[in-house]
Amino acid sequence: MTTALNPAATARDDRQEILASLGRHWNPTAALMLAAASRPVEHESKNTEVIAEDGTRYLDLAGSYGVFLVGHGNPRVRDAVLDTLDSAPSVPPGTFHPATADLFALLATVLPKSLDRYVLGCSGAEISETALRAVHLARPGRRKIVIAEGGYHGKTLGAMTLLGQPNHREPFEPLGSELVTVPYGDAAAVREALADRSVAAVFLEPVLGGAHLTVPPKGYVRDVADACAATGTLFVADEIQTCLGRTGKMFAVEHDGVVPDIMLFSKALTGGFIPVGVCALSSQVVADAERHPRFHPSLLAGSSSVSALSVAAAAAAVREVLDGELAERAARLGPRLRDGLVAAWHRHPKHILDAPGIGFMTGLRTRNPSVELLISMVMASHGIHTGHSLNEQIDHPVLRFYPPLTITEAEIDRVLEALETTLTWLDHRPRRLTDSITWLLRRQYRLPAWLVLKLSHSKFQADW
Incomplete structure (x- = not known):
C-alpha cells in the first residue's frame, strides 16, 4: 500500500498506513498524538490557508510559530527559488554565490549600520551557536552567560547551553557556559547579574516566545542594553520569532x-520555503574576536552548507516585507486581532487568564494545558488552525495566534467569531473536567497507546 497523497480524499486505511510509517520510522509519540486527534492530512497551502487532502480548508493562525510571515507559497519567493534552481542552485565550497551577495546588500538596508557582518546557518539553533562562539572569542576572560527564564534559543547541544527551559536542558548537563538565569522582564535582576563584570553576554528575546509569550514592560530591552554597555557585556538579541x-x-x-x-x-x-538563519555581528564584536590569541576566521564561519536556494528565498521574502509594507500592516491590523483576544479574555475569565501580544504575535494564556488543547481542537472544527505550545508541563501555556502578515480584516473577524463560539462552548464545561484532562495530558506518554486512542474516540490503531 502506498503512502503517497493525491488531491482526492485519503481513505482511512491509507491514513492508518501513513501514521504507522511515522510511528515506526520517525516518532511513535507524535504518531500517536496525530492518531488521537483524527485530523486530516495537510495537502497544500496558499497564502493564509492550509488545505487538507479531503478538501477541508483551514485559516492558518499557527504559522509554524511565525515561519509563514509572507503567506504560504508566496509567489515572489517561489519564483526566486525556481529561478535559482534553474541557474546555479549551489556553488563549490570557498566560492561566493551571487544570491548571497544580493541578500547581504539587502540586509545592509534593513539592519542597523553597525550590524554589518553576517554569518549564515541552516537553522536558528545553528546561528545561536555561531553567536555563542563569537561571544567567547570576543570576551575570552568571561565565561558567564545571562539568559531569561523560559528563553528558547534552539535545542542542539550547543544551543542548549543557552536554554532557559530546564526540562529540556537538564538531561544533558553539564554543558559548556556558566549560566545565570534571571526572571524575564526584570531589568534590575540583569543589572545585578552584570555588576561584577564577569558576564560575557546576555542572550535575550525582545518578546519572549516559547510556551509563554510575554511582552516585557516598555523600556526593559533598553535597560538591558544599557546595563550591557556599562559593563562591557555583549547584548545578543534573539529575533528568530520576532523578525x-x-x-x-x-x-x-x-x-x-x-x-x-x-x-x-x-x-x-x-x-x-527553506530554513535559513542569519547571525548579524557588529564590526566591533568581530574586531574583539580577532584579538583572541587563537583566532582563525573559520571559528566564526557557518558550520554547514547554506544553499543558494535558501539565500535567494530569503532575499525575496525580505523584499516582500518591504514592498508590501508588512511590518506597518502588522502594526495597523495587529490591534484588531489582539483587542478581540483581550475582549474574549474579559468575557470568558473562567478558562482564560490573559491575552498577551504585540503586532501579529498574540495569544491566549490558558488556565491549564487542557484548556489550550480544547480550544485548539474546537477552533480546528471551525476551520481555524492555532499554535499549540506543545508543553503540557507548565501551568498556564499560551495558545498562539501568529497569522501571516497578509491576513485580512475579514479573516481576523472570522477568527474572533469562531473563538467566541469556542469559548462559549468551553464555559459550559466544569473546571474539574479540564483539571482531569490536564492530569491525563501530563501522563499521556506513560499511558498505553490503546487507552489514549480509546479516550480520544479515535478510529485508528497504534500498530507500530
Missing part, C-alpha cells in the same frame, strides 16, 4: 530604540 515585522516593527528591539551587538533571525526569513 521582519511580526511585532509591528522590522525588528522587535526597535520598540525600545535598541541596537544590539549581535542579532539572530531566522524562521520567517524565507517565508517557509
Whole structure:
C-alpha cells in the first residue's frame, strides 16, 4: 500500500498506513498524538490557508510559530527559488554565490549600520551557536552567560547551553557556559547579574516566545542594553520569532530604540520555503574576536552548507516585507486581532487568564494545558488552525495566534467569531473536567497507546 497523497480524499486505511510509517520510522509519540486527534492530512497551502487532502480548508493562525510571515507559497519567493534552481542552485565550497551577495546588500538596508557582518546557518539553533562562539572569542576572560527564564534559543547541544527551559536542558548537563538565569522582564535582576563584570553576554528575546509569550514592560530591552554597555557585556538579541515585522516593527528591539551587538533571525526569513538563519555581528564584536590569541576566521564561519536556494528565498521574502509594507500592516491590523483576544479574555475569565501580544504575535494564556488543547481542537472544527505550545508541563501555556502578515480584516473577524463560539462552548464545561484532562495530558506518554486512542474516540490503531 502506498503512502503517497493525491488531491482526492485519503481513505482511512491509507491514513492508518501513513501514521504507522511515522510511528515506526520517525516518532511513535507524535504518531500517536496525530492518531488521537483524527485530523486530516495537510495537502497544500496558499497564502493564509492550509488545505487538507479531503478538501477541508483551514485559516492558518499557527504559522509554524511565525515561519509563514509572507503567506504560504508566496509567489515572489517561489519564483526566486525556481529561478535559482534553474541557474546555479549551489556553488563549490570557498566560492561566493551571487544570491548571497544580493541578500547581504539587502540586509545592509534593513539592519542597523553597525550590524554589518553576517554569518549564515541552516537553522536558528545553528546561528545561536555561531553567536555563542563569537561571544567567547570576543570576551575570552568571561565565561558567564545571562539568559531569561523560559528563553528558547534552539535545542542542539550547543544551543542548549543557552536554554532557559530546564526540562529540556537538564538531561544533558553539564554543558559548556556558566549560566545565570534571571526572571524575564526584570531589568534590575540583569543589572545585578552584570555588576561584577564577569558576564560575557546576555542572550535575550525582545518578546519572549516559547510556551509563554510575554511582552516585557516598555523600556526593559533598553535597560538591558544599557546595563550591557556599562559593563562591557555583549547584548545578543534573539529575533528568530520576532523578525521582519511580526511585532509591528522590522525588528522587535526597535520598540525600545535598541541596537544590539549581535542579532539572530531566522524562521520567517524565507517565508517557509527553506530554513535559513542569519547571525548579524557588529564590526566591533568581530574586531574583539580577532584579538583572541587563537583566532582563525573559520571559528566564526557557518558550520554547514547554506544553499543558494535558501539565500535567494530569503532575499525575496525580505523584499516582500518591504514592498508590501508588512511590518506597518502588522502594526495597523495587529490591534484588531489582539483587542478581540483581550475582549474574549474579559468575557470568558473562567478558562482564560490573559491575552498577551504585540503586532501579529498574540495569544491566549490558558488556565491549564487542557484548556489550550480544547480550544485548539474546537477552533480546528471551525476551520481555524492555532499554535499549540506543545508543553503540557507548565501551568498556564499560551495558545498562539501568529497569522501571516497578509491576513485580512475579514479573516481576523472570522477568527474572533469562531473563538467566541469556542469559548462559549468551553464555559459550559466544569473546571474539574479540564483539571482531569490536564492530569491525563501530563501522563499521556506513560499511558498505553490503546487507552489514549480509546479516550480520544479515535478510529485508528497504534500498530507500530
